[in-house]
Amino acid sequence: MPDNGGYMIAGYIVAGAILIGYTISLYLRAxxxxxx
Amino acid sequence: MKMxxxxxxxxxxALLLLAGVYVxxxxxxxxxxxQGLAQKIYYLHVPAAIWAETAMILVGLAGVFYLFLKDPxxxxxxxxxxxxxxxxxAIILTTGPIWAKPIWGTWWTWDSRLTLTLLLFLLYVxxxxxxxxxxxxxxxxxxxxxxxxCGMVLVPFIHFSVYLWRTLHPMPIVLKxxxxxxxxxxxxxxxxxxxxxxLLYVGFVVQRYALSYLREQLEAAGEVxxx
Amino acid sequence: MPLPDTVRHGWAVAxxxxxxxxxxxxxxxxxxxxxxxxxxxxxxxxxxTAVSNVALAPSVLWVTFTFAAMLALNRxxxxxxxxxxxxxxxxxxxxxxxxxxxxxxxxLVFVATVEILGVPLLALFFNVRILPYAASLAGLIALAxxxxxxVGTLFSAMTVRTRxxxxxxxxxxxxxxxxxxxxxxxxxxxxxxxRPLSEIAGMLKMLGAYDIVFVSVALLLFxxxxxx
Numbered sequence: 001m002p003d004n005g006g007y008m009i010a011g012y013i014v015a016g017a018i019l020i021g022y023t024i025s026l027y028l029r030a031x032x033x034x035x036x
Numbered sequence: 037m038k039m040x041x042x043x044x045x046x047x048x049x050a051l052l053l054l055a056g057v058y059v060x061x062x063x064x065x066x067x068x069x070x071q072g073l074a075q076k077i078y079y080l081h082v083p084a085a086i087w088a089e090t091a092m093i094l095v096g097l098a099g100v101f102y103l104f105l106k107d108p109x110x111x112x113x114x115x116x117x118x119x120x121x122x123x124x125x126a127i128i129l130t131t132g133p134i135w136a137k138p139i140w141g142t143w144w145t146w147d148s149r150l151t152l153t154l155l156l157f158l159l160y161v162x163x164x165x166x167x168x169x170x171x172x173x174x175x176x177x178x179x180x181x182x183x184x185x186c187g188m189v190l191v192p193f194i195h196f197s198v199y200l201w202r203t204l205h206p207m208p209i210v211l212k213x214x215x216x217x218x219x220x221x222x223x224x225x226x227x228x229x230x231x232x233x234x235l236l237y238v239g240f241v242v243q244r245y246a247l248s249y250l251r252e253q254l255e256a257a258g259e260v261x262x263x
Numbered sequence: 264m265p266l267p268d269t270v271r272h273g274w275a276v277a278x279x280x281x282x283x284x285x286x287x288x289x290x291x292x293x294x295x296x297x298x299x300x301x302x303x304x305x306x307x308x309x310x311x312t313a314v315s316n317v318a319l320a321p322s323v324l325w326v327t328f329t330f331a332a333m334l335a336l337n338r339x340x341x342x343x344x345x346x347x348x349x350x351x352x353x354x355x356x357x358x359x360x361x362x363x364x365x366x367x368x369x370x371l372v373f374v375a376t377v378e379i380l381g382v383p384l385l386a387l388f389f390n391v392r393i394l395p396y397a398a399s400l401a402g403l404i405a406l407a408x409x410x411x412x413x414v415g416t417l418f419s420a421m422t423v424r425t426r427x428x429x430x431x432x433x434x435x436x437x438x439x440x441x442x443x444x445x446x447x448x449x450x451x452x453x454x455x456x457x458r459p460l461s462e463i464a465g466m467l468k469m470l471g472a473y474d475i476v477f478v479s480v481a482l483l484l485f486x487x488x489x490x491x
Contacts, residue, residue, distance in 0.1 A: 001067065004074040004138035011077035011134040012058060015084070015127050019054070019236065022123045023047055026243045030040055033250040103487060151445075155438040162435040169425040179421045182484045183435060186414065189480055193442055193473060 040246040047239030053232045057225070065225045077135040079225050083233035084127040088156055089191055091121030091237065095163065096188020099181030111177035112252075114184055115167060116244035120237055122160035128153045152194040159187045173252075269364060272357035276365020281372055283342060290338060294331045294377045301327050302388045316389045321451035324385060325444055328408065331377035332440075333433060335370045336415040340423040349489065359486040367416045367478075374408055396454045403454065403463070406470040407447035410477060414439040417481040420488040439477075446470050 061079040068075040098114035101107070132150055133143040144150065163183050170176035218226065305323050306316075343349035352362055382400065386393045393400060415436050422432045447470065450463040 001069060002072040002074075002138065004072045007074040007134055007138045008062070008076050011074070011131045012062065012080065014130045014134065015080045016054075016058070018123060018127050018130065019051070022240065023051065026047075026240065026247065027044070030243065030247050030250065033247060033254060034037075036254055151441075155441055158434070158438040162431075162438065165431060165434055166421070166425070169422075169427055169431055171426070175424075178487055178490075179425075182417070182421065182487055185484060186417070186439065186477075186480060189476060190439060190442070193469070193476075 037246055037250065039242060039249070043239055043242030043244075043246055045239075046235060046242060050232055050235035050239050053235065057229045057232050060228060061225050064221075066219075066221055068222075071139055074135055074138045077131050079229045081128060081131045081135060082226060083230040084124045084131070085153070086230065087233050087237050088121050088124040088128060088153070089195070091117045091124065092156060092159060092184075092191050093188050095121065095184040096186075096191075099184035099188070102177060102181045103185075108173070108177065108252075111180065112245050112248040113241070114180060115164075115248055116241045118160055118163045118167075118184070119244055120240040122157065122164065123240070124233075124237075125153060125157040125160060129157055155194055156191070159190065163187065173255075269358055269361050272361035273364030273368060276352070276357070276362055277368035277372070280339075280342065280365065280369035290334050290373065291376065294327075294334055295380065297330050298327045298377065298381050298384060301330075302385065306388065316391055317455055318452075320385060320389055320391050320455055321448045323389070324381065324404075324451060325448050327381050328374065328378055328404070329411070329440060329444065331381075332370070332374050332408070332412055332415060333436075335373040336412070336419045336432060336436070337429065339366050339370055339416060339419045344423060353489060359489060360482050362489070363416065363420075363482055363485040366420075367413060367481075370412050370416055371408065374412060375405075378404055378408065391455060393455070396457075399454050399460060399463075400451065403447060403450050403467060403470065406467065406474060407443045410443040410470060410473045411436070411440040413474065413478045413481050417485055417488065420485065443470060443473055446473075 057079065061076050065076065065079070067073055094117045095114045098110045098117065102110040102114070129150075132153065136145065136150075137143050163180065166183055167176055167180050170179055301323055305319050309316075309319060340349070343352060353359075382393060382404075385391060415432070418435050419432055422428045422435065425431055446466040450466045450470075453463050
């Protein structure tokens with residue numbers, strides 16, 4: 001079996017980062033609109 | 037704002053469940069023999085792909101209904117679905133190459149599936165760009181509906197081309213005419229992940245919808261900028 | 264046999280546009296310059312021992328054709344921006360569909376002109392045999408062109424009234440151009456390499472389906488883009 005666990009970790013980290021990043025973006029944008 | 041809070045709760049729960057998916061996929065799902073560990077990206081990649089395409093179809097459908105009913109809620113939903121769809125498309129475009137490199141030896145191939153995901157992403161970019169380029173809300177909703185409908189019509193062409201072009205991409209093994217040929221434990225992980233991505237889609241769309249509504253109110257009250 | 268009104272009116276709109284366009288001729292000159300430029304660049308950029316002309320020909324053809332299409336599309340509704348001419352068109356006793364058809368025909372004629380000039384030029388400068396394949400080439404070029412020009416005409420009606428119109432049209436159009444272009448380029452490559460027609464049958468079918476679907480969709484949606 002090929003040894004490519006590193007890629008697996010990278011993929012999972014990137015996907016997670018995008019999802020969490022978007023969550024934060026939504027939160028911040030809503031907060032900015034609520035403040036105005 | 038009630039909708040915003042609901043959206044945030046749904047998203048929070050979804051993210052927690054996502055952690056569960058991670059654990060299940062990384063630790064408790066068997067490793068695929070020929071591809072090795074990297075194959076596990078599949079469990080994130082496929083649900084994201086399903087929703088990236090579905091989101092586009094929903095944008096188109098919302099457009100169709102908007103042109104008949106002129107209900108601004110439909111337009112708000114379309115904008116939300118487009119943004120979320122773009123996020124999911126971004127996930128495919130990043131995890132795809134990361135998966136491809138160890139398996140096929142190259143980061144990018146003009147394989148039909150990857151190309152078509154790129155197209156889907158470009159569709160979203162164009163859609164969101166169009167929305168930001170039109171100032172009048174009614175015109176914006178109408179134009180967005182037109183583009184959304186065209187995008188929705190394009191997706192089946194893109195989808196069925198997989199069967200026409202020669203491709204490196206694995207042929208569909210779950211969403212194909214005969215029954216899925218994925219072994220039980222892997223199928224369960226995939227379904228679990230798909231469920232969580234569905235929840236994520238809903239949570240994100242609800243939040244983004246609420247955001248549009250908030251911005252529209254600000255616009256109406258005379259603040260600068262638009263939804 | 265009298266043509267249906269929509270087609271007759273469409274042709275009238277097209278004639279108007281084409282008369283204006285051919286009198287000014289700037290777009291044609293721009294397209295011609297680009298064709299020559301591309302031919303030169305591609306020719307001097309290749310390694311003659313590694314890459315044959317026939318291998319590059321399909322790409323050269325389609326790059327130039329899509330550029331011509333973008334030129335045509337950018338101008339399609341700009342004519343009407345001045346002097347509120349669009350209102351005049353809309354007030355005329357013709358259906359909205361005729362306006363779309365007219366614009367489409369005018370755009371197609373423009374792109375076809377570039378194509379009719381470009382193919383022989385390519386054959387000449389690149390030393391590629393095209394005569395034996397003229398019929399299949401013409402058919403497939405026509406099918407592909409109709410597809411993306413149909414969508415582009417619809418979009419240009421919208422972008423002409425938006426803020427960053429010049430940037431917006433290519434971005435919006437790109438995902439709709441890529442599938443027909445891919446089918447067209449692959450088919451062109453096979454035709455020029457003298458492969459049997461059966462190999463490109465599938466691609467021709469997709470192109471045909473694409474054309475039928477998107478011309479219909481564009482006709483249906485066009486009125487929305489010009490209504491108030």
